[in-house]
Amino acid sequence: MGRLVAAEWTKLLTTRVWIGLLLGSCLLVGGFAALFTAFAGNADSGIAPVGTPPYEQLALAVSANANILFVVLGIIGITQEYRHRTATPTFLATPQRGRVVIAKLVAYALAAVPMALVVMAANVLVVSVYAGAKGDGPSLTGDNLRVLGGVWAALVLFTVIGVGVGALLRNQVGAIVGALVYLFVVEGVIRSIPATQGFYKWLPGGALEAMTATFDLTDLLSAWQGGLVLLAYALVFSLLGTLFAVRRDVV
């Protein structure tokens, strides 16, 4: 299994997808962090002033917005095999296809660990410098640290979910569009309709909030439960993908 994980890392590092997604994540997160800080304490914005726990935890959780790019990383990690037809040499090298899926889950989870750290470092840097300039930079202790830990784990888990979704759908464009539509449209609708609101906490978006927000008023799970929910989604998608999609004939 170790050599299959190493092969997946070689695949990842020999194209530039990871650089693009990492830079994109840093820009997205840095931009949002600057925006939140700029409007911190502004009465109309609803954002608490710098130096208060609500502002600090909100600003440090901005990295969680990179979850969509980490999902895309996982999706590309598996669907590129079909898009570029490298599924053929990959499955010739490892005819036990379930092992390929497991190797991808492990390889992308481990690859997401440093990538998420880099994104969070960009976030922390922007917040520390900007909020510091406005009077009070956040300390990386207590609840602030807990928020960062939650974001870190969530980004890793969303990458793994991406691998699972990719295994199930196989079509790269379809999987990415599906993930975007789901995260930006479907969950928003479910969350806004009173009848389905209670269900939201069991969805990936609700689980993400549970892991990163400490002041949210909506009904959420605890952080570790949220993590387990995300992990469960990743494993269920991967299992279904392996059983019904990855095993199909490669013609």
Next chain:
Amino acid sequence: MVDPVRVDVQGLTKTFGQVRAVDDLSFTVEPGQVTGFLGPNGAGKTTTLRMALGLITPDRGGTAFNGVPYTALPEPMRQVGAVLETAFHPARSGRDHLRVYARAAGLPVGRADEVLDQVGLGPAGRRRAGGYSLGMRQRLGLATALLGDPAVLVLDEPANGLDPEGIQWLRGFLRHLSHDQGRTVLVSSHLLSEVEQTVDRVVIVGAGRLVRQGSMAELRAGAGSGDVLVRSPQAAVLAELLRSAGATAVTTDGVPDGLTVSGLTTAEIGARAFTGGVELHELRAHASGLEEVYFRLTAGSEQYAAGPAGKDAA
């Protein structure tokens, strides 16, 4: 020399929707030889190879490499090397492509450079595979198959996109791998002429069924001696000479000075003309002999047969 591996295809059957792509197909591939796997487009060659390698699940039947199915081989890339299509990530260099599969197979990554040199792709190894010509892609595919130094090589249409020089190189390379090193080589092609000089044995399929398997010598015997085309300014004299030498049929060929001769080889005709003092302008065997046998064997098996014009073009 490598340890010999025999490939046994037993009763492979696969239906896609309403189409029976491969129908109870059985044949064997022996070590130390190049076996041609021939058939027109759509005859089920690629489907058969993919079933043999565990990429497509057959409805019935199976394939064994010295008794073991591909999916049960402990180190498949070290025993069987396959080129089924020229599939690479376009942004990845050829060398990196090879390193990926060297890692996956637990081989030293240095193998990537060795096989690049082996197929003559060394200088292009660090370039993006997306910029490779078709011939370079074929070579990279072959390099991938050679990574594990396998005893069996399975190549699907490897001559596609190769220039004449490349085809000649491939011919020599495959004969070296099989005859000198004892490997089992299976090469598919829809053109007999493309592999005629490379293969020792042929397995011919049409419409998913086995049409013929045997050595090239047996196939040639079935083709008969073949006709010979001769042109001479003294055609009438030559015709007389050849008839007396035992030619079974001599016909004027439509073109002025042309004769089509049956029952004599080019060497025999040349000898008669020389001793008879007849000037020759052309002397060649009708290339169609073997090709005609192949065509006859597979005729009518094409799934999407074109009209007469299309057949002429093919």
